[in-house]
Amino acid sequence: MQRAPRPPRRSTTPTSDSFQSTESLPGTPTTPNHPKPLYLCSPFVEAALVKGNFKHIVAQPKYADVMEWVAVNILDFYQNLNQFYGVLAECCTQQSCPTMTAGPTLNYTWINQDRKSVQLPAPTYIDYVMTWVQNQLDDENEFPTKSGRDFPQNFPSRAKHIYRQLLRVFAHLYHAHYPQILHLRSEPHFNSLFAHFLAFGKEYDLLDVKDIKGQQGAAVGIGALWERWKEMGILEA
Ligand SMILES: [Zn+2]
Numbered sequence: 001m002q003r004a005p006r007p008p009r010r011s012t013t014p015t016s017d018s019f020q021s022t023e024s025l026p027g028t029p030t031t032p033n034h035p036k037p038l039y040l041c042s043p044f045v046e047a048a049l050v051k052g053n054f055k056h057i058v059a060q061p062k063y064a065d066v067m068e069w070v071a072v073n074i075l076d077f078y079q080n081l082n083q084f085y086g087v088l089a090e091c092c093t094q095q096s097c098p099t100m101t102a103g104p105t106l107n108y109t110w111i112n113q114d115r116k117s118v119q120l121p122a123p124t125y126i127d128y129v130m131t132w133v134q135n136q137l138d139d140e141n142e143f144p145t146k147s148g149r150d151f152p153q154n155f156p157s158r159a160k161h162i163y164r165q166l167l168r169v170f171a172h173l174y175h176a177h178y179p180q181i182l183h184l185r186s187e188p189h190f191n192s193l194f195a196h197f198l199a200f201g202k203e204y205d206l207l208d209v210k211d212i213k214g215q216q217g218a219a220v221g222i223g224a225l226w227e228r229w230k231e232m233g234i235l236e237a
Contacts, residue, residue, distance in 0.1 A: 034104045039178045039187075040224055046232070049192040053233060054199035067151040070159050070204055071143050077197050078133055078162075081169060084181075084190060085126060088173060091180045097122035102171035103221040106214055122172055129165045136162065163206040170194050175221040195234055198226060202236065 038044055050057070060069050085092075100108040100122045109117040110125060120128070136142050142158060144151060152158075173181070174194075181190050201207035213223030229235045 037175070037178065037221055037224075038182065039174050039191075039221075040228060044178075044182065044187050044191075045225070045228055047188040047191050048195065048234070049188045050196070053236070054196055055203075055236060057196060058200045058203045066204070067155055070206070071151070071155075073200055074159060074162060074166075075137055075143070077166060077193070077200075078130075078137065080193050081166060082130060084173065084186070084193070085130070085169065087184065087186075088177050088180055089123065091177055092123050092126070092172075094121040094123060097172075097176055100125040100168070100172055102168060102175050103214060103219050106218040106220060108168055108172075122176065126169050126172065129169060133162050133165065160206050163201055164208075164211050166197070167201070167207065167211055170197065171220050171222050174225065194222075194225075195229055198229070199235055 058073075060066055098121050099119045100110075102108060107119060108125065110120045110128070112118050136158065140146070140149070142152060142155070173190075178187075181187050198207070198212070212220060212226050214220035226235065230237045
C-alpha cells in the first residue's frame with residue numbers, strides 16, 4: 001500500500017496561520033440543509049477494528065518518556081494515514097477535488113510565499129502537508145531517534161502543529177472520499193485509526209476543539225463524528 005513517490009517539490013513551511021479555514025462561498029446560508037454524511041450513518045459509524053474505549057490504548061507506558069511516546073505515535077499515525085492516502089490518491093485529483101474541502105461550507109486555504117491565502121487543489125495541499133511532516137520526522141534534531149539525544153524545547157508546539165495538519169487530511173478524506181473508503185471495505189480500519197488519533201490527541205493536548213469542530217458557518221464534517229463517538233463511548237466525553 002505504498003503511495004507513489006512524491007515529486008521533490010517543497011512548499012514553504014506552513015506556519016500556524018498558514019492553514020486558516022475560510023468559508024468557501026460568501027453567499028452560503030449559515031444553517032445549510034445538507035444530507036447526513038454516510039460516515040455518520042449506521043452501520044458505518046460503528047465499524048471498527050478496535051472495540052470499546054481508546055483510553056487504555058493511548059495510556060503512556062510506565063517507563064516511556066512522554067515526548068518519546070508522542071513522537072512514536074505521531075510517526076505511526078503519519079505512516080498509516082499516508083498509506084490510506086496512497087490508496088485513495090487516484091480518486092483525489094485536481095478535477096475531483098479542486099479545493100481542500102472538509103465540510104459542506106469549509107475549504108482550507110494555504111498561505112503562499114507572498115503571505116496570500118490561496119485555494120489549492122486537495123491533492124496539492126495534502127502533498128505539501130505530508131512532505132512537510134515527513135521532512136520533520138526525518139530531522140534528527142526535531143525527532144531524535146538516537147538514545148541520549150534530547151527533544152528540542154519547542155517539541156510540544158511542533159507536535160501540535162503537525163497534529164493539526166494531519167487532522168485536516170483526515171477531515172478531507174472523510175468529507176470527500178468516504179464512498180471510496182467504503183468501496184475498499186476499509187471503514188473499520190479507517191475509523192479505528194481516526195478514533196485512536198483523536199483519543200491520543202485529546203489525551204496529550206495535541207488537538208483543539210475548534211480544529212475538530214470548526215466554526216459556525218464553516219463546520220468541520222468530522223466534528224459531528226467526534227461527538228457521535230463520544231456519545232457511543234468510543235471516545236472520552
Ligand atoms: Zn480529495
